[in-house]
Amino acid sequence: xxxxxxxxxxxxxxxxxxxxxxxxxxxxxxxxxxxxxxxxxxxxxxxxxxxxxxxxxxxxxxxxxxxxxxxxxxxxxxxxxxxxxxxxxxxxxxxxxxxxxxxxxxxxxxxxxx
Amino acid sequence: xxxxxxxxxxxxxxxxxxxxxxxxxxxxxxxxxxxxxxxxxxxxxxxxxxxxxxxxxxxxxxxxxxxxxxxxxxxxxxxxxxxxxxxxxxxxxxxxxxxxxxxxxxxxxxxxx
Numbered sequence: 650x651x652x653x654x655x656x657x658x659x660x661x662x663x664x665x666x667x668x669x670x671x672x673x674x675x676x677x678x679x680x681x682x683x684x685x686x687x688x689x690x691x692x693x694x695x696x697x698x699x700x701x702x703x704x705x706x707x708x709x710x711x712x713x714x715x716x717x718x719x720x721x722x723x724x725x726x727x728x729x730x731x732x733x734x735x736x737x738x739x740x741x742x743x744x745x746x747x748x749x750x751x752x753x754x755x756x757x758x759x760x761x762x763x
Numbered sequence: 764x765x766x767x768x769x770x771x772x773x774x775x776x777x778x779x780x781x782x783x784x785x786x787x788x789x790x791x792x793x794x795x796x797x798x799x800x801x802x803x804x805x806x807x808x809x810x811x812x813x814x815x816x817x818x819x820x821x822x823x824x825x826x827x828x829x830x831x832x833x834x835x836x837x838x839x840x841x842x843x844x845x846x847x848x849x850x851x852x853x854x855x856x857x858x859x860x861x862x863x864x865x866x867x868x869x870x871x872x873x874x875x876x
Contacts, residue, residue, distance in 0.1 A: 683864055692767070692854065692867040693806075700862050739806065748819040749861040750796065753806040 651676045651742050655754035663762045668712075668727040670757050672740030675721060682723040683741045683751070684714055693739060699723060700745070710734070735761045765789065769855050769868035777876055781843040784871045786855030788837070794858040795838050796865065797830060801851040809853075812838060824849075845875045 656671040681700045685693040697708025704716040714725045737758045741751040768787040776782050788795045797809040810820040814835035832838040852872050856865035
């Protein structure tokens with residue numbers, strides 16, 4: 650069985666500060682991992698994905714994440730927060746077989762302070 | 764390219780009524796998924812279509828939920844009769860394959876009163 654844990658349902662950072670959103674996963678087989686962002690009244694947008702290639706993955710809007718197998722982590726980072734980054738972020742895991750259904754974390758709402 | 768379209772965006776119905784949600788995937792995407800987020804909880808898988816066939820419906824809560832995908836194009840999710848606990852946001856997503864990730868629609872917010 651797979652699972653995802655996102656530590657911190659709410660995270661606040663100052664504009665210009667480092668953004669770090671944590672995601673730990675559990676999977677008995679090599680996983681695929683994703684980060685999605687949801688802005689108000691919009692659908693989920695893919696930020697980046699890990700599909701067993703490079704462990705450091707760069708995504709849109711300056712975000713990146715590193716797959717660390719030894720730590721079962723896939724934390725999302727951005728060096729400098731913008732006000733426009735305020736949104737809810739979801740980490741998800743799946744396996745490259747079967748239906749590829751996602752197991753989502755509970756989400757982290759990011760607030761950016763001026 | 765057009766994205767994944769869901770409608771209605773909001774629906775408020777009374778307990779016991781029927782509601783049908785619709786999803787139009789990206790053209791050419793064989794894989795179509797339905798997910799649901801109940802307030803404050805995680806987004807949960809409901810079911811997966813490949814073209815018109817149900818590949819996995821293990822997440823469907825009970826037999827009050829019926830999903831169809833006509834001709835491998837758009838999909839509908841019917842809830843009949845609706846219960847209070849069915850309230851939440853229903854997301855549809857489509858994908859050409861596992862290495863691409865999903866493209867999600869904006870969701871349908873269903874409120875059962």
